[in-house]
Amino acid sequence: MKTLEEIEQLSAEELEQKATESPAAVPEGLRSRLRMTLAAQEFLAGEEAEKARPVRWFPYATLATAVAAATLLVALPGRGPKDTFDDPLLAYAEVEKAFQTISDKMSVGVDLVREAGATAEIPQNTLHKIQIK
């Protein structure tokens, strides 16, 4: 039976030795849970720091109102088509998707040019400017 006193008197090396003599099974995923704990701590620390600073960004409530107003403006007759998204983040995601599509197709073009006899046409001045290696 271990007593508090006994434990207190053990050195770190001795403790380690005794603990690992007949080692108990370490629960799985310990390290990942520890990482989560530290992430939680960092998140909280970040939030406290934000609170301490004056608010730098556009408060979301105001942002939402602005989006609603902008949507209304755009939807007025004669003003043009209605925005497909209400949420700037979703709109942003869509823009990025478009860029991805464009970039994929450009890459196809470049690959084809690199292989001799390609069926891609990239005007000489463009090729020169983008300096395909």
Place this chain on the structure above:
Amino acid sequence: MTSERFQAVYLPLSETLWQVAFYILEDSAEAEDAVQELFLKLWNGRDALDSIRSPKGYCITLLRNLCLDRIRRASRTVIPEVLPDPPVEGRQDDAVDQRERLAKVLDAIKSLPDRQRQVLTLRTLDGLSYEEIADRTGLNYLTLRVLLSQARTQLKKMI
């Protein structure tokens, strides 16, 4: 000490440390709790850790004391060798609040969808740039921005 270095030096000790905690506390969940407490303490004080020559010895010593404190707190029948400091009113409440908030955030992190949790951890704990995260996860820039925003929103609800 940087996050990267901290994790490289201290995380690998976690198994041994758990075994030490288990040896003292004789309970699996308690042992993990104690190790978690230790790591939080180390993490919060990581600026001073560069001068520690023997991380393992240091950790075991700290951990031992943490475990013994736990036992003393939990047990009312054991007469403490040394009387604990009388708790200071204000400090105690803050500490409890802080622990509760952390526990809530941690629960929230555990219940996040995998990709959100992964992106959040890489950004918050590891401090990686968006490009580095994109490289590691294969996600594109905007997807990971959206994931991160969703994760943060979830967690903010908890505090």
Place this chain on the structure above:
Amino acid sequence: MKRILILFAALLLSYSAFAQSGKSIYQKYSDADQLSAVYISPAMFRLIGRIPDLETGDNKVNLTPVIRSLTGMYILNSENASINEQLRSDAERFIKNGRYELLMEVKDHGETVRMYTVGSEKVIEGFVMLAAEPDQVTFICLDGEMPRDQFEGMVAEQMAR
């Protein structure tokens, strides 16, 4: 998935002189069956520019300066065989009237993709991609202002990945 987008960028004010303005084409086709349409307005791009943390451009993948310079985006993606031909010809007329210059043409696996830009020597004001497959037409039109060398740098970066 190869998509063909029909360019309805004529919505731009600067192109309203044309008989078939982009806005009218977009509004004409955007409700069609088997066609998906996305429009992002200048107002929405301004909001995008204000999304928190967008400031931290800490990576080479940085699309932020590009996106900040955009004022409008139109995407039409049609799989409706009965309207594809008309859409394509509307788009091509728009491109021709708008004096877009061919940036690149790629023919790959039955799909023809053409990309165009419009603007001055120093500044790009618009970008169009028109991709056509037997059953699909895709059109992406971006309006905005960007220094031409920045655009070329971005293209080079994308290509280098």
